[in-house]
Amino acid sequence: MKFSKSALLGSVVGVALLSTSAFAAGVHPETGEKLADDQTFTYRILDEHSSFDPQINEDVSGASMARNLFEGLYNQDNLGNLVPGVALSHTVSDDRQTYTFKLRDNAKWSDGNPVTAGDFVYAWRRLASPELASPYQWYAALMSVKNADEIIKGEMKPEELGIKAIDDHTLEVQLTRPLPYFTAMTTHSSTFPSPEWAIEAHGSEWTRPENIVSNGAYKLAKSVPQEISVLERNTQYWDNENTIIDKVEVLVINDENVALTRYLAGEMDLTDAPAGQFPRLQKEYPDQAVVFPRLCSYYYTFNQRPSGPEEFKDVRVRKALSYALDRRVITDAVLQAGQFPAYTFTPAVTAGFEVPKVDFSGWSQRERDAKAKELLKAAGFTKDNPLEFDLVYNTDEGHKKVAIAMTQMWKQKLDVKVNMSNMEWKTFLNERKNGNFELARGAWCGDYNEASTFLDLMETESGYNDGKFSNAEVDQLLSEAKSMINPQPNYTRIEEIMANEMPVIPIYHYTEDYMMNPRLKNWPIKNAEQNWYAKNLYKVAK
Amino acid sequence: MLSYILRRVAIAVPTLLLLVVISFLLMHAAPGGPFTSERPLPPAVLANIEAKYGLNNPIYVQIINYIGGIITHFDFGPSFKYKDQSVNDIIAHGFPVTLTYGFLSFLVAVIVGGALGIAAALKQNSWLDYFAVGVSIGAQVLPNFVMAPILVLVFTLWLGWLPGGGWNGGQWNYLILPIIALSTSYMASVARLTRSSMLEVLHTNFIRTAMAKGLPYRVIIFKHALKPALLPIMSYLGPAFVSMITGSVIIDLYFSTGGIGQFYVNSALNRDYAVMMGITILIGGLTILFNLIVDVLYAWIDPKIRY
Numbered sequence: 001m002k003f004s005k006s007a008l009l010g011s012v013v014g015v016a017l018l019s020t021s022a023f024a025a026g027v028h029p030e031t032g033e034k035l036a037d038d039q040t041f042t043y044r045i046l047d048e049h050s051s052f053d054p055q056i057n058e059d060v061s062g063a064s065m066a067r068n069l070f071e072g073l074y075n076q077d078n079l080g081n082l083v084p085g086v087a088l089s090h091t092v093s094d095d096r097q098t099y100t101f102k103l104r105d106n107a108k109w110s111d112g113n114p115v116t117a118g119d120f121v122y123a124w125r126r127l128a129s130p131e132l133a134s135p136y137q138w139y140a141a142l143m144s145v146k147n148a149d150e151i152i153k154g155e156m157k158p159e160e161l162g163i164k165a166i167d168d169h170t171l172e173v174q175l176t177r178p179l180p181y182f183t184a185m186t187t188h189s190s191t192f193p194s195p196e197w198a199i200e201a202h203g204s205e206w207t208r209p210e211n212i213v214s215n216g217a218y219k220l221a222k223s224v225p226q227e228i229s230v231l232e233r234n235t236q237y238w239d240n241e242n243t244i245i246d247k248v249e250v251l252v253i254n255d256e257n258v259a260l261t262r263y264l265a266g267e268m269d270l271t272d273a274p275a276g277q278f279p280r281l282q283k284e285y286p287d288q289a290v291v292f293p294r295l296c297s298y299y300y301t302f303n304q305r306p307s308g309p310e311e312f313k314d315v316r317v318r319k320a321l322s323y324a325l326d327r328r329v330i331t332d333a334v335l336q337a338g339q340f341p342a343y344t345f346t347p348a349v350t351a352g353f354e355v356p357k358v359d360f361s362g363w364s365q366r367e368r369d370a371k372a373k374e375l376l377k378a379a380g381f382t383k384d385n386p387l388e389f390d391l392v393y394n395t396d397e398g399h400k401k402v403a404i405a406m407t408q409m410w411k412q413k414l415d416v417k418v419n420m421s422n423m424e425w426k427t428f429l430n431e432r433k434n435g436n437f438e439l440a441r442g443a444w445c446g447d448y449n450e451a452s453t454f455l456d457l458m459e460t461e462s463g464y465n466d467g468k469f470s471n472a473e474v475d476q477l478l479s480e481a482k483s484m485i486n487p488q489p490n491y492t493r494i495e496e497i498m499a500n501e502m503p504v505i506p507i508y509h510y511t512e513d514y515m516m517n518p519r520l521k522n523w524p525i526k527n528a529e530q531n532w533y534a535k536n537l538y539k540v541a542k
Numbered sequence: 543m544l545s546y547i548l549r550r551v552a553i554a555v556p557t558l559l560l561l562v563v564i565s566f567l568l569m570h571a572a573p574g575g576p577f578t579s580e581r582p583l584p585p586a587v588l589a590n591i592e593a594k595y596g597l598n599n600p601i602y603v604q605i606i607n608y609i610g611g612i613i614t615h616f617d618f619g620p621s622f623k624y625k626d627q628s629v630n631d632i633i634a635h636g637f638p639v640t641l642t643y644g645f646l647s648f649l650v651a652v653i654v655g656g657a658l659g660i661a662a663a664l665k666q667n668s669w670l671d672y673f674a675v676g677v678s679i680g681a682q683v684l685p686n687f688v689m690a691p692i693l694v695l696v697f698t699l700w701l702g703w704l705p706g707g708g709w710n711g712g713q714w715n716y717l718i719l720p721i722i723a724l725s726t727s728y729m730a731s732v733a734r735l736t737r738s739s740m741l742e743v744l745h746t747n748f749i750r751t752a753m754a755k756g757l758p759y760r761v762i763i764f765k766h767a768l769k770p771a772l773l774p775i776m777s778y779l780g781p782a783f784v785s786m787i788t789g790s791v792i793i794d795l796y797f798s799t800g801g802i803g804q805f806y807v808n809s810a811l812n813r814d815y816a817v818m819m820g821i822t823i824l825i826g827g828l829t830i831l832f833n834l835i836v837d838v839l840y841a842w843i844d845p846k847i848r849y
Contacts, residue, residue, distance in 0.1 A: 047808065048624055050623060050624060050625050050626075051624075051625040051626045052626055053625070053626065056625050057625075058579075130590040130593070131594075133587075133590040133591040133593070133594035135577065135579075135583060135587070135591065137587045137590065138583065138584050138587050141584075149586075152584075152586045152587060152590065153586045154586075154590075204626070205626075207626045208626075224635070224709070224800055225624065225627060225631075225632065225635055225636070225800055226636070226794070226798065226799075226800040226801075226804055226805065227708060227709050227798055227799065227800035228708060228798075251707075251708065251798065252798055252800075253707060253798050254794075254795045254798070254804065255795055255796060257691065258690075258691065258694060258706065258707060258795075258796050258797075258798075261691070261694050261695060261698065261699050261706055262694070262698065262706040262707055264699055265698045265699045265702065265706055267698075267705070267706060267707075424811070425574075425811065426572070426573065426574030426575075426578050426811070426812075426813055427572070427573040427574055429574055429578045429579065429580065429582075430573040430574035430578055431573065433578070433582055443580070444580075463581075463582045463583075463584060464581060464582065
């Protein structure tokens with residue numbers, strides 16, 4: 001092969017500028033679509049995220065940021081399946097308690113240092129250490145990493161955590177018990193590696209743009225609190241060549257209506273559709289209003305503590321209230337953004353979860369209403385002796401609408417008298433946690449894509465079980481499920497018990513409603529966790 | 543005069559201290575805490591976090607440590623919510639932003655409002671007067687949370703002239719909408735106050751005397767009438783100035799300026815104790831300072847006032 005001098009020079013420059021030149025002129029290598037010249041992806045977040053530090057961050061928007069700045073053992077593809085990140089593959093020991101990850105040898109930090117197994121060891125110890133006191137410390141324990149519980153309690157040193165670097169590219173993790181979804185949990189941002197040298201050098205200021213070292217597809221170029229963060233291509237990233245988006249701009253806009261206006265003015269590619277406006281937006285901008293299922297449940301929980309109301313200790317009352325709610329009306333008439341009526345606690349979109357046919361989900365609303373009347377009557381409540389209780393939700397227009405619809409249905413169908421009240425968020429959480437409520441709103445989004453992230457809430461000792469529902473069989477089934485290869489039968493049984501005991505009233509499963517620039521492509525609509533990676537996105541030309 | 547100022551400064555210190563203690567206690571009395579969340583933390587994790595931030599100490603120890611930190615290191619503590627930043631960082635970044643748009647809005651409010659007010663008073667019951675009164679009433683009833691979205695709708699979405707939000711280091715085109723939104727209602731108040739106070743002064747005997755003496759109109763207005771007319775406006779402008787430069791939640795919220803107003807409200811909702819305290823102290827201190835400045839200015843404007 002013959003090269004002219006200039007061509008050779010060109011190719012050298014080309015390698016150096018690969019980031020910008022590879023796709024600039026061109027078309028998408030797989031789909032053949034013509035790419036836009038400007039590959040800047042701009043999206044809106046509600047509030048400044050808590051931290052750029054992957055071990056410290058605690059919010060969803062910060063986790064997205066971390067996924068773009070850092071890369072963990074595994075990533076998710078557009079369907080939520082695991083694909084190699086820093087880890088290429090892993091093996092599991094016979095007792096299913098030791099995982100050995102093979103790490104790629106071409107992964108680099110933005111300062112050129114190689115990404116090694118030691119960086120993961122450092123990060124995971126950091127995550128569990130009482131000294132850092134990460135709000136996600138418990139995640140290390142949730143992953144069942146050996147000694148995590150003891151380290152969190154201060155009984156052991158972080159160095160004793162069950163993770164070690166066999167060599168630079170081999171990482172071994174020891175668990176306290178087999179955990180079928182352990183590898184899926186490694187896509188969580190708190191498990192991402194962190195650069196010890198940068199953290200040692202700059203302390204808590206290591207996440208400033210001038211100090212930060214990251215191993216993801218992007219590096220932090222600018223961060224102005226409560227205004228904007230800018231991410232630019234990390235040219236050291238191992239897959240930089242196949243990354244199309246050059247720049248990611250994250251705008252903090254507290255008000256969703258302002259965000260929508262700015263979206264419509266062309267200032268960004270993605271924003272949430274404001275509550276209640278989705279039907280209109282879908283009509284006016286059919287190519288931009290997108291909706292897809294999320295891994296979240298909206299429910300109301302009965303207080304079943306000894307101190308709670310006597311009425312709710314009667315399962316007939318709990319069932320009657322649940323049956324009488326026409327969830328279709330709530331999703332289709334009140335919320336109108338494609339939400340799914342819920343008859344089980346776990347959303348259908350959860351990976352590997354088959355929605356069990358619980359009895360009342362198959363009935364018609366007329367049948368449910370009839371059954372509800374019958375049950376409430378049997379429980380001794382009539383028009384002359386009506387059931388009366390307090391309902392509380394956290395202050396929000398959307399929650400208010402749902403609560404009004406619910407109380408109206410109960411009043412019309414069952415002559416139930418409900419006293420509604422709302423509270424500011426933190427006060428609400430405090431009251432609910434302390435059991436100062438009768439019927440309280442709740443919502444839960446999965447921490448990982450597996451049914452146990454929902455059903456664990458029903459465990460007697462769960463810190464999230466504010467209604468203090470307790471069922472020995474559920475506890476037993478949950479504990480067994482933790483180490484089963486196929487726990488579906490247990491999950492089915494738990495949902496059946498829940499339909500029978502009705503500790504909570506499942507109302508709907510959430511959807512995500514976005515306004516999205518139609519030129520933005522490859523958004524993982526089918527990833528229920530909405531774990532998106534800017535490196536997989538691209539923008540096409542007009 | 544100097545002894546008066548010194549006395550006022552001496553009173554300011556215990557006032558601020560009282561403000562700190564009361565706010566601190568009130569804030570801790572609010573239900574929930576910085577680490578109350580939908581996913582309650584396991585007790586061991588919560589204990590670690592509280593130990594890290596010293597929240598496990600008795601409240602009087604926390605107050606002493608807090609005040610001690612400010613006095614010895616000028617350290618206002620960490621943010622519990624925005625963990626990459628300290629309160630000093632937040633104020634150092636947010637306050638200049640707020641100060642910029644607040645001060646410019648103040649200038650606009652005073653200049654435009656003052657001019658409208660004076661013009662209206664001088665031409666009382668003329669079309670100019672009705673116009674000025676109309677504008678100021680209109681501006682007064684249009685609160686900034688209504689103004690802001692309308693401005694964005696018109697200038698960003700329809701006309702496409704100005705960015706709908708952001709700060710961009712204070713670039714001029716990012717400043718216009720926030721300033722209009724913030725200054726409008728203040729401008730209206732200044733206009734109405736100036737008008738009524740000017741009218742009052744114009745009907746006093748010494749102005750009548752000046753007229754009778756045949757002094758030029760210009761001299762009467764600017765040399766004799768304006769100064770005493772300023773007095774009631776001054777007592778309005780002092781607090782208004784502080785509230786403008788310490789930020790407007792609405793402006794920060796709608797225009798994503800990154801100013802401290804937004805941090806202030808978020809900190810209360812997030813129970814981000816140190817941020818809330820830091821901004822409270824800043825606003826408290828500025829309020830005390832500007833009240834003092836206004837009082838000193840009184841003496842300069844009105845020879846009848848002596849300290």
